[in-house]
Amino acid sequence: MNLQYLRYAIEVENADSITKAAQNLFMSQPNLSKAIRELEQELGITIFRRTTRGVVPTRQGEEFLTYAKTIVSQVDELESLYHTKQSDIFSLTVSVPRATYLSVAFADYYNSLEAHGRVNIHFRETGSVNAIQDVSTKFSDFAVIRYEVIYESYFLSLLADKGLRHEPLREFEYLLMMSDQHPLSRYSEIPYHLLNGYTEIIHGDIQVPALSVSQIKPNAELKTPPKRIYVYDRGSQMDFLQRIDGTYMWVSPVPQSMLDRYHLVTRPCPNAKNKVRDVLIYQKNHFFHDVQRDLIQRLKSHLGEA
Template sequence: MNLTYLKYALEVEKTGSITKAAQHLFMGQPNLSKAIKELEESIGITLFERTSKGVLVTQEGKTFLSQAHHIIEQIDRMEAQYRPVTKPKLYFNISVPRASYITYAFTRFVNSLEEGEGLEINFKETNSIEAVRNILECHYQLGIMRYPLEYEKYFMHLIEDKAFEMQKIWEFEDVLLMSKEHPLARKESIVREDLIPYIELIHGDLMVPNVSEELKKKKEKDFVKKHILVYERGSQFDLLRQVPTTYMHVSPVPENLLEHYQLVQRRCEDLVQKNKDVLIYSKHHRLTTIEERFIKELIKVQQEMKHIYKYI
């Protein structure tokens, strides 16, 4: 059996598409199709059913490819065991929401790495749908999805449909983030009417099919008249600090960042949205030591903040 063909088949399974798999493998689609056909003929079963939307793994194919995963992993471990001793290079790829507590955990995680370790990290702040796409199509191993709790059913269906493992990170109520110079910064109790004169900052790419339209309609019924769309946290913090009439709904922010940017976080008594952050990864992926270290640091930061912000 050709081990290269096994790896080809696993890539097709991962992407759900001959075309995408060929792109990831840097080979022509006809050559990949031919290799898959030869593999199927050699083992005597059909691995994939071709459809107009891509390929589907057959029942027999699921069993075979599950065993193939274990074979490739065993070979990788064997090669690593007998490879000349060198300092291993650490790979870590994750997509996350634009959340300060996650970035704070990430910086602590990076600082914990040993000096001299080979390192290649992709840490991408993006939306939940892109986090899913990065795992399916862009060789990212991990993602963190954020969603409003009221739409949990939609996201649980998405996770099940993509055959992901899931781990809850944090269920929280959002807070208002604003400058210490904001007119509402010293107000003891904030309600939605208090926010009417001010500018809301919103991450502009948080669009989710079927859900976004409902959120948009809900927002139109609300009071917000002024808003600015931002796409990265650098602009977010610059605007909050330098335009004291802006505010933003965010997950709770670590104290050191509040102090650094001269910001405060407040609770809006009658405008609270419950959200959940969940870790996702393919069911075929085994968490590496470095990934487990990051998750442990993330949970640690979350617990520290949960203790500090007792109203959350």
């Protein structure tokens, strides 16, 4: 049964005239009459009878029109419900490394979203290999991946194999982050060998090591095997840095406001040759919605605020 024919019949009843209903529907009277006849033939009933004052529903027609109005009303409600979801609610999924400057930028970005209506966002902190998989399978709209420059050929090859585009966001050297009460916090720079005996906090799902032995100058080896705590979220790492004596982490530059909040400090390590890049990745045919462009611009604008 043609839903549009139900709408035609309802309009004919409202107008009490096929001619007037045709005008209201912006269609010709013969075409409307034909549609009503086809509907009556399909149902096997007469919906309207002609009178000197126009057309009126038959008894069966009245019963049919009651059902028709219910059906049309429910369809209109359903269309309205999902049209609202499509037009007023924008969904976004991004995969990023566990970097404080990214979460701070994202928070500022979200506070500016009022003009865009309702937005559902999935903010997924994960390793670079997982992020590449997220974008290649379209689980994420786009992602930021992080790799050390010595691994760049590996990651660029992987991106090429997946057919993904990339553009640089930021380049930096890893810093040591620790409590402001850490014994080493008094140093303006921390030689690598001084980390001997202290506990490193490291993300447990990073497939490529954050700082390899080959990147440390030969005269800077640790005398004892490193002690490590593997974590999988940034909430835990902040708690451990504050509460477990002698812990430290290799991190990207962190906004000073966040360091102050958690009573942490960052220090360079002159022995470490650890240049790192954060790179934006996305599908070749990806269309960037205004909301997505706003987020990317927000990320870029925070690069100099750490």
